[in-house]
Amino acid sequence: MGIAENVGIVRDIIGESASKAGRDPKEVLLVAAAKMNDAGRVRLAIEAGVDAVGENRVQELLEKNGQGAYRGAPLHFIGHLQKNKVRQVVGLCDLIESVDSVELMELISNRALSLRITQEILIEVNIGRETSKSGVMPEALEQIMENASLNPGIHVSGLMAIPPIGEKNSENHSYFHAMHQLFVDIRGKKYDNVCMKFLSMGMSNTFAEAISAGANMVRVGSAIFGERHY
C-alpha cells in the first residue's frame, strides 16, 4: 500500500470515529509521525494531505528540514526534548507537543523571547504513571499551568499523552478518558496564557479509540508509512 492510500484509509477511520462521537471530522488534526522515514516519504504524506508532520529526534528533524521535507505543512516536535537542544527547535517547530517540566517551559520561553516570537507548546502528561516515560504526573499539572503566565515566550495550547498500550480497547479507553477529564478540568479553570485547544493522543493502533474519548489531534506513524524497521 502506498502512503497516499494509507492516509486516505486513516482519514476514513478518523471520519467514522468522529461522526460516531457526534463530532466534526474536520476538527481532528492528523499528524504524521515521521521518524525513520526520509524526506521523500514525508513529502508524499504532505502531498496526501496530512495536517502536520511530527518528529521526535532533533538531529533527524534538522537533517530532513535541510532537505525541504516539511515545506507546506506545520512541523511538530513530539519526542523527549533535551534541554541542550531547545535552541535548535524553538521557532523552527510550529508546536512542541512534549513539554514535561517547568524548567523546560522556561528555557523554551526564554529562547522564544530572544527570537521575538511566541512558541506554542503542549504539556505532556504521564497518564499511565510509568517510570520509563516522560511527561508530568497529573497532580503536577496545576503547578505547570500556573507557571505559564510567568513565561510570555510560550503559549500553552493543550495536552499530549502517550498512554501505555493496553491489550484491550477498554484499557486504552480509560487512559484516554482520564486525559479528556484533565483537559476539560483545566479548560474550566482559565489559567492565564493557557488555552485548552488541542488534546493530542492516539497512535496507529489506538487513534479511533482516542477520538471517541475526545482527542482532536492524533499522531499516526506506521499506519501511514508502514512498519518501521529498526
Ligand SMILES: *Cc1c(COP(=O)(O)O)cnc(C)c1O
Ligand atoms: C512514533 C510515534 C507515534 C506514532 O506511532 P505509530 O504507532 O507508528 O503510529 C506517535 N507519537 C509519538 C510521540 C511517536 O514517537
